Amino acid sequence: MRRAGLTADLVTRAAADLADEVGLDAVTVSAVARHFGVKDASLYSHVRGLADLRARVALLAAGEFADLLGPAVAGRSGRDALVAFADAYRDYARAHPGRYAAMQRPVDLPVGPAAVTGAGGARRGIELIYGMLRGYGLGEPDATDAVRLLRSTLHGFVDLERRGGFNDPRDVESSWRRAVAAMHLLLSCWREALSEENSSSETC
Amino acid sequence: MRRAGLTADLVTRAAADLADEVGLDAVTVSAVARHFGVKDASLYSHVRGLADLRARVALLAAGEFADLLGPAVAGRSGRDALVAFADAYRDYARAHPGRYAAMQRPVDLPVGPAAVTGAGGARRGIELIYGMLRGYGLGEPDATDAVRLLRSTLHGFVDLERRGGFNDPRDVESSWRRAVAAMHLLLSCWREALSEENSSSETC
DNA sequence: TACCGATGCCTAATCGCCCTAGGCAACTGA
């Protein structure tokens, strides 16, 4: 009987692709097994179970994501960097909805040494934002607040868009560009308008 | 044998409470049945199935949510209204994570006449934001873009917070206040800084 | 009060998926 030649990596990659196609919730051990023409039980030699599989997809995605965002901002700064970062962020989420969704849930289970590389992906992503913001000259705790705001807006927009939350006929692309422009404006204004003291000012 | 006296409403409410306790994903027909001391099959007289149950929870939540947000902004305007709205939004999401999650997924299945009231909840929520923004004097398409941006940021923040996405020691409350302040600043600036033409200006 | 129809809840049964245990065959390297 021919062997399918599975490995944890192959299985993870197949699961990730499946997630992008049919949604993360539809990713099932059985479905992945079917994809390889193999019985469900066979996957358990490579993956601990469903939770482990999902965690691996999350780590894979985080790595890919960071690998994509890094080059996007490399060599740019200020507004250019922000726009490139934001667009790369949204593009990835739209091209890989399942992977993106997988990334969102916290990875509880350690998955071995590969976890280091993968978890590094998530961290790397955050670091990238911090680095990007350096150009806007923010110190702590402003930088943390700004990163959180930026992450919230990017994630929120992408998440609402993915779920079909924008029904108005108005072009979503334009709304996105405006949103990114707004983020740039905000980051530029931050020190004057949003720093600790004058948090109620209208210095616009 | 005593009857449990179930109704679609009771079942929905129990499912919503369960979702808030253990997470939306853990809401199962069996679990809700157990809660009533009843067999799973019995629920199918009141609810079409799991998808229907989730849809009902979503509609219930949307209604409650709008009922909460309305009073929060009533009688306020400008920054006050925005802060009250945002806080009510976040408070609801934190107090009712399961209901909030249920609201996020689109309701595919019509659930009968009750759907009208419920779906009205979602619409009402959006209308509220539009109304609130009226104070900032935005016309179309600025208003739509601004609503989308505001929704994105609020949802994104709340979603990241719920998932434990904020790890830094820096107080999340402060970050939230800054984020809301930032939204206010943005809405105030919008016409000067973000309207169609001068989308690249730094008029801050 | 006695009856009757509606309907609430049950049993029985099927299916899909998760997961474990144990076995045999297909690869690997000596």
Place this chain on the structure above:
DNA sequence: TCAGTTGCCTAGGGCGATTAGGCATCGGTA
């Protein structure tokens, strides 16, 4: 060539979703 490793399989238990069909319980009516 052969022994050990390991990949995939069969067998089986458990749980959740869902359907079909039955009986008891309820509300209303004569």
